[in-house]
Amino acid sequence: MAHDAAHDHGHDHHDHGPGPWTRIFTTTNHKDIGSMYLWFAFFMFFVGGAMALVLRAELFVPGLQVVQPEIFNSLTTVHALVMIFGAVMPAFVGFANWLIPMQIGAADMAFPRMNNWSFWIMIPAALLLFGSFLVPGGAAASGWTLYPPLVTQGGIGTDMTIFAIHLLGASSIMGSINIITTILNLRAPGMTLMRMPLFCWTWLITAYLLIATMPVLAGAVTMLLTDRHFGTSFFNAAGGGDPTMFMHIFWFFGHPEVYILILPAFGIVSQIIPAFARKPLFGYASMVYATASIAILSFIVWGHHMFTVGMPAAGNLFFMFATMLIAVPTGVKIFNWIATMWRGSLTFETPMLFCIGFLCMFTLGGFSGLVLSIAAVDITLHNTYYVVAHFHYVLFPGAIWGLTAAVYFWLPKFTGKMYDETLGKWHFWISAIAFNITFFPQHFLGLAGMPRRIPDYALQFTEWNTISTVGAFLLGFSQLIFLWNVVKTIRSGEKAKDKQWEGADSVEWTHLPSPVPYHTFETVPNLKLAAPAH
Amino acid sequence: MKNKTLIERVFLAFTALCMALPALASYDVNIPPPATPISAQIYGLHMYILWICVVIFVIVFGAMFYSIFKFRKSQGAKADVNFHESTLIEIIWTVIPFIILIAIAIPAARTVLDMKDASHPDVTIKVTAFQWGWRYDYSADDVGFYSYMKTPWSQIGQPGIEATEKKNPDYLLEVDNEMVVPVNKRVRLLVTSVDVIHGWYVPQLGINQYGIPGFIKDAWFKADKTGVFKGQCSQICGKLHGYMPITVRVVSEADYAKWLADAKTKWSTKAAPAAAAVPAEDASKQYSLDELKAMGEKVYAANCAACHQPNGKGTPPAFPPLAGSKIVTGEAAKQIDIVLNGKAGTAMQPFARLSNTDLAAVITYTKNAFGNATGKAVQPADIKAARR
Numbered sequence: 040m041a042h043d044a045a046h047d048h049g050h051d052h053h054d055h056g057p058g059p060w061t062r063i064f065t066t067t068n069h070k071d072i073g074s075m076y077l078w079f080a081f082f083m084f085f086v087g088g089a090m091a092l093v094l095r096a097e098l099f100v101p102g103l104q105v106v107q108p109e110i111f112n113s114l115t116t117v118h119a120l121v122m123i124f125g126a127v128m129p130a131f132v133g134f135a136n137w138l139i140p141m142q143i144g145a146a147d148m149a150f151p152r153m154n155n156w157s158f159w160i161m162i163p164a165a166l167l168l169f170g171s172f173l174v175p176g177g178a179a180a181s182g183w184t185l186y187p188p189l190v191t192q193g194g195i196g197t198d199m200t201i202f203a204i205h206l207l208g209a210s211s212i213m214g215s216i217n218i219i220t221t222i223l224n225l226r227a228p229g230m231t232l233m234r235m236p237l238f239c240w241t242w243l244i245t246a247y248l249l250i251a252t253m254p255v256l257a258g259a260v261t262m263l264l265t266d267r268h269f270g271t272s273f274f275n276a277a278g279g280g281d282p283t284m285f286m287h288i289f290w291f292f293g294h295p296e297v298y299i300l301i302l303p304a305f306g307i308v309s310q311i312i313p314a315f316a317r318k319p320l321f322g323y324a325s326m327v328y329a330t331a332s333i334a335i336l337s338f339i340v341w342g343h344h345m346f347t348v349g350m351p352a353a354g355n356l357f358f359m360f361a362t363m364l365i366a367v368p369t370g371v372k373i374f375n376w377i378a379t380m381w382r383g384s385l386t387f388e389t390p391m392l393f394c395i396g397f398l399c400m401f402t403l404g405g406f407s408g409l410v411l412s413i414a415a416v417d418i419t420l421h422n423t424y425y426v427v428a429h430f431h432y433v434l435f436p437g438a439i440w441g442l443t444a445a446v447y448f449w450l451p452k453f454t455g456k457m458y459d460e461t462l463g464k465w466h467f468w469i470s471a472i473a474f475n476i477t478f479f480p481q482h483f484l485g486l487a488g489m490p491r492r493i494p495d496y497a498l499q500f501t502e503w504n505t506i507s508t509v510g511a512f513l514l515g516f517s518q519l520i521f522l523w524n525v526v527k528t529i530r531s532g533e534k535a536k537d538k539q540w541e542g543a544d545s546v547e548w549t550h551l552p553s554p555v556p557y558h559t560f561e562t563v564p565n566l567k568l569a570a571p572a573h
Numbered sequence: 574m575k576n577k578t579l580i581e582r583v584f585l586a587f588t589a590l591c592m593a594l595p596a597l598a599s600y601d602v603n604i605p606p607p608a609t610p611i612s613a614q615i616y617g618l619h620m621y622i623l624w625i626c627v628v629i630f631v632i633v634f635g636a637m638f639y640s641i642f643k644f645r646k647s648q649g650a651k652a653d654v655n656f657h658e659s660t661l662i663e664i665i666w667t668v669i670p671f672i673i674l675i676a677i678a679i680p681a682a683r684t685v686l687d688m689k690d691a692s693h694p695d696v697t698i699k700v701t702a703f704q705w706g707w708r709y710d711y712s713a714d715d716v717g718f719y720s721y722m723k724t725p726w727s728q729i730g731q732p733g734i735e736a737t738e739k740k741n742p743d744y745l746l747e748v749d750n751e752m753v754v755p756v757n758k759r760v761r762l763l764v765t766s767v768d769v770i771h772g773w774y775v776p777q778l779g780i781n782q783y784g785i786p787g788f789i790k791d792a793w794f795k796a797d798k799t800g801v802f803k804g805q806c807s808q809i810c811g812k813l814h815g816y817m818p819i820t821v822r823v824v825s826e827a828d829y830a831k832w833l834a835d836a837k838t839k840w841s842t843k844a845a846p847a848a849a850a851v852p853a854e855d856a857s858k859q860y861s862l863d864e865l866k867a868m869g870e871k872v873y874a875a876n877c878a879a880c881h882q883p884n885g886k887g888t889p890p891a892f893p894p895l896a897g898s899k900i901v902t903g904e905a906a907k908q909i910d911i912v913l914n915g916k917a918g919t920a921m922q923p924f925a926r927l928s929n930t931d932l933a934a935v936i937t938y939t940k941n942a943f944g945n946a947t948g949k950a951v952q953p954a955d956i957k958a959a960r961r
């Protein structure tokens with residue numbers, strides 16, 4: 040698509056190529072595609088959030104008031120799938136598209152056409168997911184874990200979900216191939232691997248995790264499909280299969296998946312904290328090694344989701360020890376971030392606030408993870424609200440706040456305009472308070488024995504649930520401030536500086552104006568001297 | 574106040590709740606009191622790890638907030654750009670957590686081994702989960718019975734239809750038939766399922782065990798005090814996953830013997846199981862159509878409405894409507910067969926456990942309700958004849 044653009048200097052993006060609609064469909068520019076990914080993710084985030092608020096409204100008081108149990112189960116299932124595959128993962132890919140070529144001094148992604156394709160393939164997937172609510176039998180209602188035989192009872196909505204997962208998986212795999220190739224082949228002279236910004240590093244490792252696990256998920260859901268329609272019995276005991284087998288395959292994908300959802304956020308935080316501490320990231324090399332060891336360990340811990348299946352003691356012990364081990368590199372990362380702040384010269388603009396929020400809350404999520412990793416304790420907590428609290432502590436302040444920090448940090452670079460700092464601070468403080476009101480009490484509910492994925496509950500769980508629902512609506516409201524701030528920045532933000540952040544040292548800040556021109560580098564930059572020293 | 578808007582309703586509920594808070598508030602924050610040696614170990618382990626986490630929390634958050642307050646640019650802090658690497662520090666904060674983990678792993682492993690040792694049981698109970706209830710078989714004593722939630726839908730309500738009855742204190746946690754076990758005896762559970770995966774979860778007994786169709790998994794407990802212990806299905810299992818509670822009553826050995834003797838008369842599985850399981854009745858009695866319909870309505874509400882809905886419309890395609898169904902409006906034999914024997918591979922389970930009278934009543938009721946006006950009655954004798 041970028042016909043003769045390379046010879047045509049000094050243009051902006053309106054004076055060449057097709058009109059805006061054709062451009063949306065045919066663009067191969069990494070920034071266009073990055074923006075499309077980010078808007079798609081933003082939209083899905085709000086849709087997924089609205090679903091969650093319906094769930095919380097139902098759980099406001101005991102009894103059924105808002106939705107039928109079957110719809111409740113569908114909303115739970117689709118909320119999770121939308122947030123994971125529709126919001127967090129595409130948002131990370133959006134930032135990868137924008138940032139990786141700039142940070143390593145490449146003109147674009149390695150496979151621009153595939154890049155376009157990997158975005159557009161997500162649209163039918165989203166339509167299938169949402170459309171499944173309208174077909175007879177409704178959307179998949181088995182929880183995002185899709186365990187058979189329950190999933191076999193679903194209607195055509197379940198098949199639509201399976202196809203949506205196929206498409207989203209294909210999109211992720213294409214995105215990952217693109218990212219790996221770009222990073223390994225298109226680095227400008229001087230940008231050695233061990234000088235790359237941490238965001239590139241964590242994405243490189245994430246992309247390998249994706250390539251390793253997405254086909255596993257695709258295989259698992261395909262086996263569900265053939266079990267449902269073509270008479271196979273992979274997971275049907277009556278035909279010689281085993282439902283437990285599905286859990287093993289699913290979590291072999293599922294646990295690396297949870298790291299796919301957090302590693303790019305680790306990268307983001309590892310770049311933003313040094314920028315506002317005005318000193319280099321502490322222990323750059325150990326951060327890279329810690330990320331790699333987390334990724335490798337993540338392949339041998341899946342059984343911690345299955346302590347209640349009835350594995351032999353040796354199985355439970357193995358998965359317990361391996362899971363506990365993951366806490367070590369995770370801890371190393373947290374210590375390194377704090378050491379980066381130590382003896383720094385700190386300021387607290389909105390991106391930094393979200394990173395500090397990330398640090399505090401993610402640490403709590405790590406603690407609950409450690410508690411859950413103890414197989415014996417997990418027996419009493421598995422499938423309760425404690426698990427819900429745990430993964431929201433690692434995913435909301437982890438993945439979502441990491442992304443939010445990235446939006447505030449890089450929006451001035453992307454748009455050339457500065458966001459409203461006051462609104463940003465409101466967004467942070469209301470989110471931080473509301474998040475804890477929503478999810479902290481869920482630890483108590485889980486400890487007291489409230490199962491997850493239920494639309495109604497016994498009376499002793501009432502108080503904490505009511506508080507949690509109030510927090511959830513406040514949290515939802517605070518995200519509207521975010522949307523407003525982003526729109527306001529794009530429409531009427533003040534002009535941003537080329538190097539908006541004093542302490543930012545990666546190439547997009549040091550070598551490129553704000554906003555970045557449509558074609559980032561017309562010639563290959565020489566980063567031999569200028570690449571940030573670590 | 575019939576036509577309240579949703580907002581008004583939410584507001585009223587909220588106000589009522591705020592007023593009720595001081596009276597019946599239950600802000601439980603921890604695992605409920607353990608009732609077995611294993612759950613006591615779990616409780617202890619959790620507290621032990623929690624305190625370790627609290628200590629680490631104080632150190633980590635202390636260091637973080639110290640930096641936040643001490644190293645602010647606005648306080649004139651200058652960045653020490655050379656402080657960004659130290660192999661020694663990295664080794665220290667890798668090794669210390671590792672040692673802490675070993676200190677956690679050792680007692681944790683001991684509990685895992687204990688909880689997996691289900692040998693030498695005094696009582697063995699087979700737990701069979703289904704959508705949506707439990708069956709408990711005391712096989713050695715030839716006793717077996719079903720256990721369903723007892724909370725009526727009139728306490729639960731429906732979207733748009735308020736609950737007409739006040740909720741009981743143990744709302745959603747009450748069952749018709751409790752599992753009863755003797756105190757201080759090793760009870761071994763063999764957990765399985767007939768349809769989808771369920772989870773037999775009673776926190777105070779330290780058990781959370783999936784029931785997996787086609788497989789039997791075991792778990793065990795030895796309650797060291799008498800009492801009633803409640804739990805719920807822990808693994809999502811469809812529409813009524815939230816409505817399959819568990820109650821275990823732990824009693825003295827004498828009371829257990831009494832209960833067992835009584836259970837043997839009520840729920841014996843001896844002899845030809847199907848026949849023996851049917852409650853005593855006079856199967857030759859003839860009822861009028863109206864009598865059958867009246868009885869059938871109750872049986873339907875208790876056994877069928879959960880899936881086929883109170884209005885008989887079902888929730889297709891999972892649960893077909895009985896209103897206008899060819900099988901229901903057609904000849905009796907087909908319908909008797911499907912209700913009596915269920916349909917393999919679907920959620921439509923065999924209802925052979927109901928009495929001939931109840932079955933005749935519910936079948937007659939469905940043939941003459943929801944707009945099915947067949948005017949036909951099915952008598953208990955027809956059911957008896959159809960039993961295999």
Ligand code: HEM
Pocket residue numbers: 184297298300301343344362363365366369404405406407408409411412413417420421422426429430433434437438
């Ligand atoms: C210290 C590191 C961590 C440990 C030791 C840990 C441990 C665990 C364990 C044992 C469970 C299973 C609980 C159960 O179902 O009974 C679990 C669930 C989960 N964890 Fe973590 N975790 C850690 C970090 C993370 C991170 C970083 C993420 C994602 C960003 C994450 C996301 C999840 C999710 C989504 C589930 C629930 C899955 C489901 O059942 O749907 N965890 N974690």
Ligand SMILES: [Cu+2]
Pocket residue numbers: 293294297340341343344
């Ligand atoms: Cu996991």
Ligand SMILES: [Cu+2]
Pocket residue numbers: 702703705770771772806807808809810814817
């Ligand atoms: Cu269940």
